[in-house]
Amino acid sequence: xxxxxxxxxxxxxxxxxxxxxxxxxxxxxxxxxxxxxxxxxxxxxxxxxxxxxxxxxxxxxxxxxxxxxxxxxxxxxxxxxxxxxxxxxxxxxxxxxxxxxxxxxxxxxxxxxxxxxxxxxxxxxxxxxxxxxxxxxxxxxxxxxxxxxxxxxxxxxxxxxxxxxxxxxxxxxxxxxxxxxxxxxxxxxxxxxxxxxxxxxxxxxxxxxxxxxxxxxxxxxxxxxxxxxxxxxxxxxxxxxxxxxxxxxxxxxxxxxxxxxxxxxxxxxxxxxxxxxxxxxxxxxxxxxxxxxxxxxxxxxxxxxxxxxxxxxxxxxxxxxxxxxxxxxxxxxxxxxxxxxxxxxxxxxxxxxxxxxxxxxxxxxxxxxxxxxxxxxxxxxxxxxxxxxxxxxxxxxxxxxxxxxxxxxxxxxxxxxxxxxxxx
Numbered sequence: 001x002x003x004x005x006x007x008x009x010x011x012x013x014x015x016x017x018x019x020x021x022x023x024x025x026x027x028x029x030x031x032x033x034x035x036x037x038x039x040x041x042x043x044x045x046x047x048x049x050x051x052x053x054x055x056x057x058x059x060x061x062x063x064x065x066x067x068x069x070x071x072x073x074x075x076x077x078x079x080x081x082x083x084x085x086x087x088x089x090x091x092x093x094x095x096x097x098x099x100x101x102x103x104x105x106x107x108x109x110x111x112x113x114x115x116x117x118x119x120x121x122x123x124x125x126x127x128x129x130x131x132x133x134x135x136x137x138x139x140x141x142x143x144x145x146x147x148x149x150x151x152x153x154x155x156x157x158x159x160x161x162x163x164x165x166x167x168x169x170x171x172x173x174x175x176x177x178x179x180x181x182x183x184x185x186x187x188x189x190x191x192x193x194x195x196x197x198x199x200x201x202x203x204x205x206x207x208x209x210x211x212x213x214x215x216x217x218x219x220x221x222x223x224x225x226x227x228x229x230x231x232x233x234x235x236x237x238x239x240x241x242x243x244x245x246x247x248x249x250x251x252x253x254x255x256x257x258x259x260x261x262x263x264x265x266x267x268x269x270x271x272x273x274x275x276x277x278x279x280x281x282x283x284x285x286x287x288x289x290x291x292x293x294x295x296x297x298x299x300x301x302x303x304x305x306x307x308x309x310x311x312x313x314x315x316x317x318x319x320x321x322x323x324x325x326x327x328x329x330x331x332x333x334x335x336x337x338x339x340x341x342x343x344x345x346x347x348x349x350x351x352x353x354x355x356x357x358x359x360x361x362x363x364x365x366x367x368x369x370x371x372x373x374x375x376x377x378x379x380x381x382x383x384x385x386x387x388x389x390x391x392x393x394x395x396x397x398x399x400x401x402x403x404x405x406x407x408x409x410x411x412x413x414x415x416x417x418x419x420x421x422x423x424x
Contacts (some may be wrong), residue, residue, distance in 0.1 A: 019342075032104060061168075068187075075187055083171070089174070090204075095365065096366075100362045101310055108148055114342065117140075121346060124237065131212070132245070132255075135246055136249055136255035138343070141322075142241050145210055145339055153299050156208055156211075157206065157207065162196060164182050164201075165178050165205045168205070181214045184213075184214030220246050221238065221246075222243050223241070245305075247329065259336070260322075263290050263317060266290065271409040275410070282302060303321065308410075309408075311357070315353070315356070317337070372386070372396075378420065380397075
C-alpha cells in the first residue's frame with residue numbers, strides 16, 4: 001500500500017491539490033497502453049558531489065548500519081548517488097491555483113479509465129477473484145486503486161527511488177520521513193526482493209503498480225505467487241494487487257460493504273451534519289428523511305456519515321467504514337471518492353445523479369489565505385492561514401455561516417470571500 005506524507009495510508013498522495021476537505025491526492029494521468037520498464041540508466045556523475053551531501057551521506061551510512069543494513073548493500077545501492085534537482089523542484093512546488101473536486105474526478109474517473117478497468121477485470125478475473133477470496137477486499141476497489149495509482153501498470157514511475165529518497169533525506173521538506181524510507185528501501189534490496197536498478201518509482205519514492213512506499217512494502221506487501229520474492233514492479237500484477245488487498249484488510253475492510261452511496265437530503269436538512277464525522281446507524285438517518293439519490297431506501301449500510309464535498313449545491317454521499325479504510329491508503333476525501341466511484345463504474349454503475357456546481361471557480365492559494373485571515377479576524381479561527389482548506393478551515397467556515405444564517409456547508413466560495421471583504 002501507500003502512505004501519504006506524512007503517515008497516511010497510501011503512497012501516491014503526494015501532490016497537494018487543495019481540494020475542499022482534503023489534504024492531498026495523487027494526480028492521475030490519462031490512461032495509456034502498458035509499457036515495459038526501460039533499462040537502468042547510469043546515475044549522472046557531476047564533477048564533484050557537494051560537501052554538504054557527502055557529509056550527509058557519510059552520516060546516513062552510519063545510521064543505516066545501525067539499523068541493520070549490511071555495508072555491501074549500502075555501498076552497492078548508493079554508489080555514485082547524487083542529489084536530483086528535479087526531485088527538489090517537485091518537492092518545493094506550490095501551485096498558485098487548486099482544482100475543484102469535480103475537475104479531479106473528471107480525470108480520475110474518465111470514460112477511458114472506466115473502459116480500461118473493465119478490460120482489466122476481464123483479463124485478470126481469476127486473479128482478482130482469488131485475491132478477493134483470500135483477503136475479503138472487493139475486486140473493483142483493487143482495480144480502482146490500481147487504475148488511479150499507475151493507470152493499470154502503465155505509469156509506475158521511472159525515477160531512481162534510492163536517488164530520490166537520498167535527495168529528500170538530505171534537503172527535502174520531510175527529511176526524517178525520507179530517511180526512514182531510504183533505509184526501508186535498502187532493506188528491500190537486502191532481503192532479495194529486487195536489485196537496486198529495479199527500484200524505480202515516483203519522485204517521492206512510491207513504487208510499483210499500486211505505489212507503495214518502502215516502509216509500507218515491508219509491513220504489508222505479500223508474495224502472492226510464492227516465488228520467494230515480492231515483486232510489485234513485475235508485468236504480473238499479482239503481488240501488487242494482493243499486497244494492496246492485504247493492506248486494506250489489515251485496516252479493517254468489511255467484505256461486500258459499499259464504500260458509500262449518493263443520497264438525497266430532505267428539505268431543511270442541517271448541512272452541518274454532512275461533516276464526515278457524525279456517525280449514526282443507517283435507520284437513524286433514514287428516519288431523518290434520507291434516501292438514496294434515486295429515491296430508494298438507504299438499505300443496510302451499518303454506521304454511516306455524510307459528506308458534501310462541494311457544499312450544499314453538489315452531490316451528497318453517505319459513507320461507510322470502508323470509505324475510511326480507503327482514506328488510510330490515501331488520506332484525501334477526493335481520492336477515496338474517486339476510488340469508490342471508479343470501482344462502481346467498472347462494475348457497470350452510472351455517473352452521480354446530482355450535478356456539480358461547475359460554475360464555482362476555485363479560490364487561488366492567495367485568496368484562500370485571505371479567506372482564512374478574514375475568518376480568523378472575524379472571530380472564527382482557522383488556526384493558521386496556509387492556503388489549504390483543511391478541517392480547521394471548514395469548521396471555521398461552518399461556524400461563520402451558522403452565525404450569519406447561511407447554510408453551514410463549510411464550502412469555500414468567492415461569494416463567501418466577498419462577504420468577508422465587505423464586513424458581512
